[in-house]
Amino acid sequence: MTKYRLEYIWLDGYTPTPNLRGKTQIKEFASFPTLDQLPLWGFDGSSTMQAEGHSSDCVLKPVAVYPDAARTNGVLVMCEVMMPDGKTPHPSNKRATILDDADAWFGFEQEYFFYKDGRPLGFPEHGYPPPQGPYYTGVGYKFVGDVARKLVEEHLDLCLAAGINHEGINAEVAKGQWEFQIFGKGSRTAADQMWMARYLMLRLTEKYGIDIEFHCKPLGDTDWNGSGMHCNFSTKYMREVGGKDYFEKLMDAFKVARADHIAVYGPDNHMRLTGKHETASIDTFSWGVADRGASIRVPHSFVNNGYKGYLEDRRPNSQGDPYQIASQVLKTIATVPTDAKAAA
Ligand code: ADP
Ligand code: MN
Numbered sequence: 001m002t003k004y005r006l007e008y009i010w011l012d013g014y015t016p017t018p019n020l021r022g023k024t025q026i027k028e029f030a031s032f033p034t035l036d037q038l039p040l041w042g043f044d045g046s047s048t049m050q051a052e053g054h055s056s057d058c059v060l061k062p063v064a065v066y067p068d069a070a071r072t073n074g075v076l077v078m079c080e081v082m083m084p085d086g087k088t089p090h091p092s093n094k095r096a097t098i099l100d101d102a103d104a105w106f107g108f109e110q111e112y113f114f115y116k117d118g119r120p121l122g123f124p125e126h127g128y129p130p131p132q133g134p135y136y137t138g139v140g141y142k143f144v145g146d147v148a149r150k151l152v153e154e155h156l157d158l159c160l161a162a163g164i165n166h167e168g169i170n171a172e173v174a175k176g177q178w179e180f181q182i183f184g185k186g187s188r189t190a191a192d193q194m195w196m197a198r199y200l201m202l203r204l205t206e207k208y209g210i211d212i213e214f215h216c217k218p219l220g221d222t223d224w225n226g227s228g229m230h231c232n233f234s235t236k237y238m239r240e241v242g243g244k245d246y247f248e249k250l251m252d253a254f255k256v257a258r259a260d261h262i263a264v265y266g267p268d269n270h271m272r273l274t275g276k277h278e279t280a281s282i283d284t285f286s287w288g289v290a291d292r293g294a295s296i297r298v299p300h301s302f303v304n305n306g307y308k309g310y311l312e313d314r315r316p317n318s319q320g321d322p323y324q325i326a327s328q329v330l331k332t333i334a335t336v337p338t339d340a341k342a343a344a
């Protein structure tokens with residue numbers, strides 16, 4: 001038997017954006033534990049905005065498990081928060097009720113700022129560094145400093161070791177701003193992996209004495225880009241059947257559901273979706289081929305392939321909850337009849 005270090009990780013009850021929480025328990029297993037071997041556990045919900053002090057117990061229900069390469073015999077356990085009966089989802093538990101579809105694929109592009117001493121990493125104590133331009137995909141000390149790349153590379157190693165589909169990294173448009181991409185099949189799988197990737201990044205910042213700023217517009221109304229979390233999505237029907245007619249109906253549906261999408265695309269998005277800095281206005285829905293100023297960007301490949309493939313919703317922001325984002329995308333898609341459904 002081996003003693004495993006199980007890190008139970010969950011989302012707390014803070015609004016509008018939950019925080020990640022985690023605590024460790026040691027348990028013996030003959031080999032790396034599977035999901036059904038992991039017991040329910042509890043925590044003090046009165047300290048996480050999930051319960052009142054006089055009845056503070058909440059239940060952690062393991063829903064996904066990953067190897068933790070940063071620890072000897074380490075296990076990362078993604079959990080849902082349940083009521084004391086262990087069966088009813090806690091109101092803060094969005095994952096329990098979202099739409100899922102194993103054939104829907106999601107690619108999230110997480111942008112964020114590294115922060116040190118209350119300002120973006122690499123910003124001088126007073127004023128600003130030279131304007132944005134050379135930082136995006138930049139290389140060299142002058143543009144990316146001497147520590148950010150260590151962090152993003154180590155994060156990549158941890159994600160890959162955990163079996164998370166980390167798909168890539170780039171330095172972003174603002175100084176101190178970076179992006180990584182996570183891909184997954186099914187809204188729960190993709191979103192679990194994004195939350196776990198965020199957890200691994202946050203934990204890593206402790207080692208480097210650097211913070212992550214996930215706010216979508218940390219530098220306010222300036223000429224510095226905000227942070228998004230573009231949601232690239234495709235259903236089986238979009239990939240295999242698609243067609244111009246279906247695409248246009250889909251975009252009509254997205255237009256109708258605009259406010260429902262914005263409601264779950266992350267807080268303070270009006271600060272970011274201004275129509276400037278590669279964004280579309282928050283108040284109107286638009287789509288465009290290869291258009292980074294549209295709400296939804298249609299890749300060239302999509303059109304060239306007979307309106308088949310994936311689309312990029314550029315509106316979700318860096319603080320958005322991937323569970324709710326993916327679910328809303330599926331909800332809107334479900335309102336559009338496919339040929340199969342129309343024939344049925
Ligand atoms: P860009 O910065 O040009 O918008 P990225 O390369 O950062 O593009 O992100 C593209 C994302 O699209 C990746 O996360 C990738 O996994 C995702 N993606 C690619 N193909 C599909 C697909 N068929 N369905 C869903 N997502 C996809
Ligand atoms: Mn990208």
Ligand code: MN
Pocket residue numbers: 109111172179
């Ligand atoms: Mn980007």
Ligand code: MN
Pocket residue numbers: 109230312
């Ligand atoms: Mn993108």
